[in-house]
Amino acid sequence: MSERLVPVVCPYCGVGCRLYIRSVDGYPVGIEYAKDVPNISNELGKLCPKGNAVVEYLLAKDRLKRPLKAKEQGKFVEISWSEAIKEVAERLKGYAKDDPNQLMFFGSARTFNEPNYLVQKLARMLGTNNVDHCARLCHAPTVTGLKAVFGAGAMTNTYKDIEEANVIFIIGHNYAETHPVGFRYVIKAKERGAKVIVADPRFTRTAWFADIFLQHYPGSDIALISGLIHVIIKERLYDERFVRERCVGFDEVVAAVEKFTPEFVEKVTGVPAELIIEAARTFANAGKGVITWAMGLTQHTHGTENVKLLATLSAICGYQGKEGAGCAPMRGQNNVQGACDMAALPNVFPGYQAVTDPEKRKFFEEFWGVELSGEVGLTTVEAAYAVDKGKVKAYYVMGENPVISEANANHVMHALQKLEFMVVQDIVPTPTMEFADIVLPAAAMLENEGSITNTERRVQWSFQAVKPPGEARPDWWIISEVGKAVGFTGGGAKGFSYTCPEDILKEINACTPQYRGITPERLKENLAGLHWPCPSEDHPGTRVLYRDKFLTPDGKAHLVAFSEYKGPVEMPDEKYPFLLTTHRYVGQYHTATMTMRSDSLKKRWPEPYAEIHPQDAARLGIKTGDWIKIETRRGFYPIKAKVTKAVKKGVIAVPWHWGANVLTNDALDPYAKIPETKACACNVAKITEE
Ligand code: SF4
Numbered sequence: 270m271s272e273r274l275v276p277v278v279c280p281y282c283g284v285g286c287r288l289y290i291r292s293v294d295g296y297p298v299g300i301e302y303a304k305d306v307p308n309i310s311n312e313l314g315k316l317c318p319k320g321n322a323v324v325e326y327l328l329a330k331d332r333l334k335r336p337l338k339a340k341e342q343g344k345f346v347e348i349s350w351s352e353a354i355k356e357v358a359e360r361l362k363g364y365a366k367d368d369p370n371q372l373m374f375f376g377s378a379r380t381f382n383e384p385n386y387l388v389q390k391l392a393r394m395l396g397t398n399n400v401d402h403c404a405r406l407c408h409a410p411t412v413t414g415l416k417a418v419f420g421a422g423a424m425t426n427t428y429k430d431i432e433e434a435n436v437i438f439i440i441g442h443n444y445a446e447t448h449p450v451g452f453r454y455v456i457k458a459k460e461r462g463a464k465v466i467v468a469d470p471r472f473t474r475t476a477w478f479a480d481i482f483l484q485h486y487p488g489s490d491i492a493l494i495s496g497l498i499h500v501i502i503k504e505r506l507y508d509e510r511f512v513r514e515r516c517v518g519f520d521e522v523v524a525a526v527e528k529f530t531p532e533f534v535e536k537v538t539g540v541p542a543e544l545i546i547e548a549a550r551t552f553a554n555a556g557k558g559v560i561t562w563a564m565g566l567t568q569h570t571h572g573t574e575n576v577k578l579l580a581t582l583s584a585i586c587g588y589q590g591k592e593g594a595g596c597a598p599m600r601g602q603n604n605v606q607g608a609c610d611m612a613a614l615p616n617v618f619p620g621y622q623a624v625t626d627p628e629k630r631k632f633f634e635e636f637w638g639v640e641l642s643g644e645v646g647l648t649t650v651e652a653a654y655a656v657d658k659g660k661v662k663a664y665y666v667m668g669e670n671p672v673i674s675e676a677n678a679n680h681v682m683h684a685l686q687k688l689e690f691m692v693v694q695d696i697v698p699t700p701t702m703e704f705a706d707i708v709l710p711a712a713a714m715l716e717n718e719g720s721i722t723n724t725e726r727r728v729q730w731s732f733q734a735v736k737p738p739g740e741a742r743p744d745w746w747i748i749s750e751v752g753k754a755v756g757f758t759g760g761g762a763k764g765f766s767y768t769c770p771e772d773i774l775k776e777i778n779a780c781t782p783q784y785r786g787i788t789p790e791r792l793k794e795n796l797a798g799l800h801w802p803c804p805s806e807d808h809p810g811t812r813v814l815y816r817d818k819f820l821t822p823d824g825k826a827h828l829v830a831f832s833e834y835k836g837p838v839e840m841p842d843e844k845y846p847f848l849l850t851t852h853r854y855v856g857q858y859h860t861a862t863m864t865m866r867s868d869s870l871k872k873r874w875p876e877p878y879a880e881i882h883p884q885d886a887a888r889l890g891i892k893t894g895d896w897i898k899i900e901t902r903r904g905f906y907p908i909k910a911k912v913t914k915a916v917k918k919g920v921i922a923v924p925w926h927w928g929a930n931v932l933t934n935d936a937l938d939p940y941a942k943i944p945e946t947k948a949c950a951c952n953v954a955k956i957t958e959e
Contacts, residue, residue, distance in 0.1 A: 278731040286316055327713055338707055356707060357754070364690075372661070380667065386611040396641075397642060404605050414576025435458075437463060447563060447601070466480065471922050500531060567598075600723070604721045620781035662688065665694075672704075717733055859926065878924075882920065900952045
């Protein structure tokens with residue numbers, strides 16, 4: 270009997286907590302806290318409920334164990350790996366020969382950097398940039414907005430800087446529930462005397478810790494942030510030297526926010542004017558401030574504008590390029606930062622090198638040994654509409670569940686039904702798998718190894734702790750086999766002949782400037798990992814970005830504000846009189862495919878509840894526990910009600926883990942192409958027994 274204690278990274282959220290799995294003969298028997306690893310995001314090894322339950326879903330009875338082929342929709346027969354790989358490769362080759370843009374690939378924020386690198390390499394070598402993943406549905410505006418203002422689209426600081434801040438402004442981010450261990454750094458800062466400002470349409474568990482709580486209407490963020498900037502400028506609370514020496518565009522910002530007086534902002538957001546003034550003063554006068562945000566800020570048709578405004582707010586206060594300050598967008602899934610860095614995105618090669626830049630394209634053409642497309646590919650939502658038009662005919666979905674995760678899910682299901690061919694590569698059956706032609710069983714992260722990048726740009730190595738079930742295989746192995754079967758059999762970076770994930774990370778080191786010094790050897794030796802950018806093997810990694818200059822062409826922060834207010838594209842009306850918003854539970858994760866297979870989590874968070882204000886509930890005769898029907902222009906969703914003052918009158922809030930995206934709006938932010946899942950009009954009715 271062989272017992273081992275294996276260092277892994279939690280496979281759930283973007284905090285990326287380190288822990289040990291105790292395994293006997295490859296079977297998980299427990300976990301241990303990683304108290305001995307210095308300087309990691311979960312100091313002292315603390316974990317949240319999901320982290321503590323981390324091995325439970327691995328033991329699910331319905332794990333996918335063998336490749337499957339559909340006989341008819343939703344009915345499968347087992348086939349061998351060689352049959353499965355051959356069929357997938359033949360079909361991909363067929364579409365690519367005809368027109369590579371008939372193909373769409375989905376990377377995954379729930380697997381390692383190495384398979385994400387490979388899936389985009391496969392798509393691009395086949396001739397298409399149609400590759401995307403669920404970052405499109407969470408932080409695409411963060412990447413677009415921060416890149417426009419600062420020159421790069423990632424967290425500018427680390428958790429340590431949250432702990433050292435004097436003020437923390439948390440907006441559209443139920444930090445305490447979505448990133449529980451990361452939230453400990455907010456608590457530590459508060460214990461030191463830091464002030465916490467929370468802006469959220471719901472009174473969340475995070476709001477309990479707020480010194481100032483701004484309860485704005487869903488989607489009214491532009492007005493709220495512009496109002497804060499307005500007060501800071503009017504009262505000359507901004508950092509004049511930082512603005513003069515390190516920023517451009519300040520005069521335009523002054524003009525643009527002129528109309529966002531506290532009184533105007535109160536009317537639009539529902540937040541009292543005096544609270545807006547107090548929040549602005551508290552934020553600007555603190556000396557060191559951090560802004561954190563998540564989906565509540567980004568999932569809007571104006572998500573990019575929201576992010577640009579936050580970056581501008583941070584910069585005018587001089588909260589960039591120093592410790593204890595910065596912008597900290599909190600990535601949702603544990604490797605969403607890495608999947609973006611690896612370019613599971615339609616517009617960039619690894620390391621955010623634009624596919625439209627001829628020099629970058631030439632580099633990758635020589636590196637991979639093929640001609641590459643310079644045409645920006647499709648995003649996830651665009652792909653579903655391209656299926657409607659017959660332009661996209663085949664999907665390769667690695668570790669994603671678009672039937673539950675995408676906005677306007679009824680339309681997604683309609684599109685999947687029209688596909689000619691779909692491959693689903695996953696660890697368990699999902700609603701998306703029902704539409705697959707071929708299913709490839711993947712090993713879960715703890716049954717596999719590789720590098721992962723958490724929300725603070727920390728790259729860590731997670732080791733294999735557990736044996737995968739049946740014939741399930743690592744994602745990197747599956748894509749490599751498909752790549753070779755397609756015909757990419759060249760040596761080195763020109764093919765897919767890898768023997769281990771370390772081979773792939775070495776290839777990533779060679780083509781991704783931010784990861785150049787993050788070698789497998791260094792990561793395995795240093796369990797605390799390395800923060801990118803890390804440009805050479807003797808570089809220690811980078812905690813704080815932009816100490817001397819920003820990554821824009823002129824090295825300055827490009828400040829921006831908007832004179833016109835934009836709210837949600839769909840506002841309440843007579844037929845749909847409520848404003849619907851979505852949120853998450855601490856014990857559930859994404860589309861719940863893992864957490865609903867974890868007994869302890871399922872027991873405590875078994876089902877969704879729709880939050881409704883007591884006055885609305887009384888008018889509609891609804892009590893907590895009653896079944897209600899929520900209806901939007903796109904679909905309806907039966908759910909139990911929870912009557913609570915956590916939401917404002919006129920607002921309905923639903924957790925989306927179980928399928929509430931049948932309701933949400935897929936109208937897009939024109940820059941980041943994220944759908945507006947955080948705000949749309951809905952109606953509510955009590956379901957009565959006939
Ligand atoms: Fe895992 Fe996130 Fe919880 Fe840490 S905070 S244990 S990474 S789910």
